[in-house]
Amino acid sequence: MKLTKMFRVSAAALGCLLALISCRQGPDAASGPLAPVDVKVVNHLVAVLGHESRVLELVDPASGEKVKSVRLAQPPNGMAVDGATAYVAEGGARGVVEVVDLESGALKRSFPAGHTPMSPVVRGEKLYVACRFDSRVLEMDAAAGTVLNSWNVPREPVALAVSPDGRKIWAAGHLPAGAADGDFTAAALTLVEDGKAVHFPLSNGTQGVRGMAISPDGRYLAVAHVLSRYQAPTTQLDRGWMNTNAVTVIDTEEPDKPHPVLLDDPDAGAANPWGVSFSGDGGTLFVTHAGTHELSVIDFPALLERIKREDRSNEPVSERLGFLHGLRTRIALPLNGPRAVASDGKNVYVAGYFSDSLAEVSLKDACKSRAIPLNVPFRPSREKLGERYFNDASHCFQGWQSCATCHPDGRVDGLNWDLLNDGMGNPKNTRTMFLSHRTSPVMTLGVRASAEVAVTAGF
Ligand code: HEC
Structure with a gap:
C-alpha cells in the first residue's frame, strides 16, 4: 500500500516535471527568441525559420496567424522550398538537412550535411549546400541525401546560387582568406562548372558577405557585403571613410569583373547589407540593411544601364556614394535587424532577426510597410539586447x-x-x-x- 502511494506520488512528480520540460521545449514557448533567419513565400503563406526557437513556421500574412509550426532538430540556418517540400539546412559542427512536407508538417528525411550548412538550393534532383566552417560546397542527391560531389572554396561560404539549367554553381565566401597586410585582400566568389572550381576575388576590402541572388535568367549575380576602406587610418566616418556598404553586380559571363555598387547615400550609410533577392521578372533587386533596418528596392535594368554608361576607370562605381540616386527606393522598416527577404511580386517580406517580426512592404502601394509580429510576449534578455546593440x-x-x-x-x-x-x-x-x-x-x-x-x- 505504502509503496503504491509512493509510486503514485513520484509518478505525479515526474509527470509535472515532464510537463514543465516539454512546455519549455514546445515550439510555441513564449519565453525565448525566435530570431528569424530565413523567409520564403509559399502560395499565400510566408514560411519563416526561427534560428533560436528551432522552428519552421507558416504564417498567414493577412491575419498574422501561425498556420503551422514544425519543430526542427537543430537551429536552422536557411531553407530551399521546392513545391510543397522545404529543405532546411541546420546546425553547427554536425549539421543536417531536414526535409519537411509543408502540407502535412511532417518530417520526411534527415541527412548529414557538414559543418554549419547554409543557403541550400535545389535544382532538379540535386541539392546544394554551403558548409560554412568546412569551407566546402556539397552536391547531394536531393532524395537520398548521398553526397555526389564536393568542392573546396575559400573562407566560409555562406551563400549559394545555381544557374537555372544547373550547369553553373556559384558560392560566395564570407571573409577574405589572404594576408591582411598587403595591398589587396577580399572575400571570393567560386564558380563550379563541368566539375571544376575556379575562384574570383571580389573587390579589395570586400568582407562580411551575407547574401547572394541570381537573376531569374541566370545572367547576373548580386552579392551583399561590406566594402571596407581598411587601408585608411580610422580618423573619421564621414562619407564612408572607414566602411561602405555594397551590392556587387556580376555578369556571369565576366566573373572576373565585379561591379561593387555603393548602397550608401553621401550623408547616410546603409550599414550591413544582408539579404538579397530578385523579383520573379528580374526587374527589381531587393537588398536588406541589417544595421540600419531598411530595405532597398532597386530598378535592376536601369542599374545595369547606368553601370555600363558610367563606369570610368578614373572614377570607379565603387567610389561613388549616391550612385543609385533615382534608381532606388530606400525604405525604413518597422522592425530590427532585417536579414532575409522574399517577394511574391505584390509584396516583399523581410524578417527582423532581433524584433522577431516580419515587415510586409507593398510594391503596389508606394512601398507602404506593415509590421507582422511573430512572438508578441517575448522580451529580450540583457545578453540578447547586447547582441542587438552590437549589430545596430x-x-x-x-x-x-x-x-x-x-x-x-x-x-x-x-x-x-x-x-x-x-x-x-x-x-x-x-x-x-x-x-x-x-x-x-x-x-x-x-x-x-x-x-x-x-x-x-x-x-
Ligand atoms: C573598424 C573596424 C572595427 C569596428 C567598427 C569595431 N571594432 Fe572592435 N576591434 C577592431 C580591431 C582591429 C581590434 C583589434 C585592435 C588591437 O588589437 O589593437 C578590435 C578589438 C576589439 C576588442 C578587444 C578584443 C580582445 O580580446 O582583444 C573588443 C572588446 C572590441 N573590439 C569591441 C568592439 C565593439 C563593442 C565595437 C562597437 C562599438 C567594435 N569593437 C567596433 C576593429 C573594429
Missing part, C-alpha cells in the same frame, strides 16, 4: 557601421585596421569577441583594461 548601426554617426561591421557574428572581418587607441601607423588584425571578456587586458597591445572597458570606449 543606428547607434553610429549617420548609420555608417555597427560593431558587427568589423566583428561579424562577434568574430573577425579578416582585415587589418589602424585603430587610434594605441597610436597611429600600427595596423593590426581585428580580434574576436570569443573569450575576450575572460582575457583581460584586451587589444593586441593590452591598451584596454578589459573587454567591458573596450566596449564602453568603442561605443
Whole structure:
C-alpha cells in the first residue's frame, strides 16, 4: 500500500516535471527568441525559420496567424522550398538537412550535411549546400541525401546560387582568406562548372558577405557585403571613410569583373547589407540593411544601364556614394535587424532577426510597410539586447557601421585596421569577441583594461 502511494506520488512528480520540460521545449514557448533567419513565400503563406526557437513556421500574412509550426532538430540556418517540400539546412559542427512536407508538417528525411550548412538550393534532383566552417560546397542527391560531389572554396561560404539549367554553381565566401597586410585582400566568389572550381576575388576590402541572388535568367549575380576602406587610418566616418556598404553586380559571363555598387547615400550609410533577392521578372533587386533596418528596392535594368554608361576607370562605381540616386527606393522598416527577404511580386517580406517580426512592404502601394509580429510576449534578455546593440548601426554617426561591421557574428572581418587607441601607423588584425571578456587586458597591445572597458570606449 505504502509503496503504491509512493509510486503514485513520484509518478505525479515526474509527470509535472515532464510537463514543465516539454512546455519549455514546445515550439510555441513564449519565453525565448525566435530570431528569424530565413523567409520564403509559399502560395499565400510566408514560411519563416526561427534560428533560436528551432522552428519552421507558416504564417498567414493577412491575419498574422501561425498556420503551422514544425519543430526542427537543430537551429536552422536557411531553407530551399521546392513545391510543397522545404529543405532546411541546420546546425553547427554536425549539421543536417531536414526535409519537411509543408502540407502535412511532417518530417520526411534527415541527412548529414557538414559543418554549419547554409543557403541550400535545389535544382532538379540535386541539392546544394554551403558548409560554412568546412569551407566546402556539397552536391547531394536531393532524395537520398548521398553526397555526389564536393568542392573546396575559400573562407566560409555562406551563400549559394545555381544557374537555372544547373550547369553553373556559384558560392560566395564570407571573409577574405589572404594576408591582411598587403595591398589587396577580399572575400571570393567560386564558380563550379563541368566539375571544376575556379575562384574570383571580389573587390579589395570586400568582407562580411551575407547574401547572394541570381537573376531569374541566370545572367547576373548580386552579392551583399561590406566594402571596407581598411587601408585608411580610422580618423573619421564621414562619407564612408572607414566602411561602405555594397551590392556587387556580376555578369556571369565576366566573373572576373565585379561591379561593387555603393548602397550608401553621401550623408547616410546603409550599414550591413544582408539579404538579397530578385523579383520573379528580374526587374527589381531587393537588398536588406541589417544595421540600419531598411530595405532597398532597386530598378535592376536601369542599374545595369547606368553601370555600363558610367563606369570610368578614373572614377570607379565603387567610389561613388549616391550612385543609385533615382534608381532606388530606400525604405525604413518597422522592425530590427532585417536579414532575409522574399517577394511574391505584390509584396516583399523581410524578417527582423532581433524584433522577431516580419515587415510586409507593398510594391503596389508606394512601398507602404506593415509590421507582422511573430512572438508578441517575448522580451529580450540583457545578453540578447547586447547582441542587438552590437549589430545596430543606428547607434553610429549617420548609420555608417555597427560593431558587427568589423566583428561579424562577434568574430573577425579578416582585415587589418589602424585603430587610434594605441597610436597611429600600427595596423593590426581585428580580434574576436570569443573569450575576450575572460582575457583581460584586451587589444593586441593590452591598451584596454578589459573587454567591458573596450566596449564602453568603442561605443
Ligand atoms: C573598424 C573596424 C572595427 C569596428 C567598427 C569595431 N571594432 Fe572592435 N576591434 C577592431 C580591431 C582591429 C581590434 C583589434 C585592435 C588591437 O588589437 O589593437 C578590435 C578589438 C576589439 C576588442 C578587444 C578584443 C580582445 O580580446 O582583444 C573588443 C572588446 C572590441 N573590439 C569591441 C568592439 C565593439 C563593442 C565595437 C562597437 C562599438 C567594435 N569593437 C567596433 C576593429 C573594429
